[in-house]
Amino acid sequence: MEYITKQYIELKCLEATQPIGNMYVAVINQDELEYISFADVRRLRDGSDNREVEDYIGIQRELNPNREKEIGKYVNLIDASFPNSIILAMSSNHAEFDEKTNTMKILYKQDVAKVLDGQHRIAGLNHYEKPGNTFQCIVTIYIDMELEDQAIVFATINKEQKNVSNSLVADLYAFAQSRSPQKTAHNVVRALNAKEGSPFYKRIKILGNARNKEVETITQDTFVKNLIKYISKNPQQDRDFYKRKKRKKLPLVEGAELERYFLRNIFIEDEEDYKIAQILWNYFHAVQKRWPEAWDNLRPNMILNxxxxxxxLMRFFKHAYLHFNKIGEIVSKEEFYSIFKEIDIDERNFTKDVFVPGSSGQGELYRQLRDKSGLAK
Known part of the structure; x- marks a missing residue:
């Protein structure tokens, strides 16, 4: 093909500075964009598996053949238009910006531009039937963007505009190189779901895209939200601190703040998150031991799991943990069980008929756990 003989393409750009770094907005011809870009679009077609962000993005955002065909028809209409920018990430080994001329020089080679947003539009352009006519696209280019930031940009775009599951957004924090409450919660959930013997073994809908809905009864998003509330008042602010300060640590908390965020100092002091995972393992192991049939019962009408x-149970977790006056330490399975064995709730009552799905049923179960245990505060 004649365009392969090109060595570089040059694009006039507008440079914009934002907190995440500089980005460059340009206009590029459709055939050039198709040639230099890659995403799960190409990965799925050629079977290659050398992926980074796409390993996660691809699970939730696989190329939809029907969507590709729909856009393929659309691009050939007389009034076809892509008004929104396609987001690309490139290495400085392949692209260089000249501030004097406001020109981006890009190596004209396949797979030099990673698509963070817009893979279906590019796939649809493969069906453009008017090669003699120009179809130009707006692109936003990031240079030498860290993998973490690529993931966060993807998550931000899609959480706000395309309703990507919150579980996927939580999962993308795994790319973070610095600590954060989000990453800690992600690590804990992953560990509890993956470790054989865990009360949550293969029970959590990782990425909110369950393979077996009958077995996976709790979403990653639900777990993360109910865990983070005991670690941080402002998770985004904590994440920003670690990202800016690198190796520094947040100040420890004490008094009433420590009682409210009783897992916070463990999060701050430890390099690993195993303590938080072990505490939750022990707590829910005690629940499973107290009401084994209700916990393991997968019928849709049952609510305990x-x-x-x-x-x-996560609301009651605060009372149970604080009861032992061991903040910062691991409370054992036996200690947690000593609380649950005193709670007189027949496990046959853990049904939707008794505890109605939603906040009312959650509140009623929490109040019974609190009152029957004698741990009310």
Whole structure:
């Protein structure tokens, strides 16, 4: 093909500075964009698996053949238009910006531009039937963007505009190189879901895209939200601190603040998150031991192992943990069980008929756990 003989393409750009770094807005011809870009679009076609962000993005945002065909038809209409920018990430080994001429020089080679947003539009352009006519696209280019930031840009764009699941957004924090409450919660959830013997073994809908809905009864998003509330008042602010300060640590908390965020100092002091995972493992192991049939019962009418039961148990978790006056330490399975064995709730009652799905059922179960345990505060 004649365009392969090109060595570089040059694009006039507008440079914009934002907190995440500089970005460059340009206009590029459709055939050039198709040639230099890559995303799960090409990965899925050629079977290659050398992916980074796409390993996560691809699970949730696989190329939809029907969407590709729909856009393929659209691009050939007389009034076809892509008014929104396609987001690309490139290495400085392949692209260089000249401030004097406001020109971006890009190596004209396949797979030099990673698509963070816009893979379906590019796939649809493969069906453009008017090669003699120009179809130009607006692109936003990031140079030498860290993998973490690529993931966060993707998550931000899609959380706000395309309703990507909150579980996927939580999962993308795994790319973070610095600590954050989000990453800690992600690590804990992953560990509890993956470790055989865990009360949550293969029970959590990672990425909110369950392979077996009958077994996976709790979403990653539900778990993360109910865990983070005991770690941080402002998770985004904490994440920003670690990203800016690198190796410095947040100040420890004490008094009433420590009682409210009783896992916070463990999060701050430890390099690993195993302590938080072990505490939750022990707590829910005690729940499973106290009500084994209700916890392991996968019938849709049962609520203990679903969001109604889980959210109520996570509210009660604060009372159970603080009861032992061991903040910062691991409370054992036996200690947690000593609380639950005193709670007189028949496990046959953990149904939707008794505890209605939603906040009312969650609240009622929480109140019964609190009152029957004698741990009310």
């Amino acid at each position: 679903r969001s109604t039961g889980f959210i109520a």
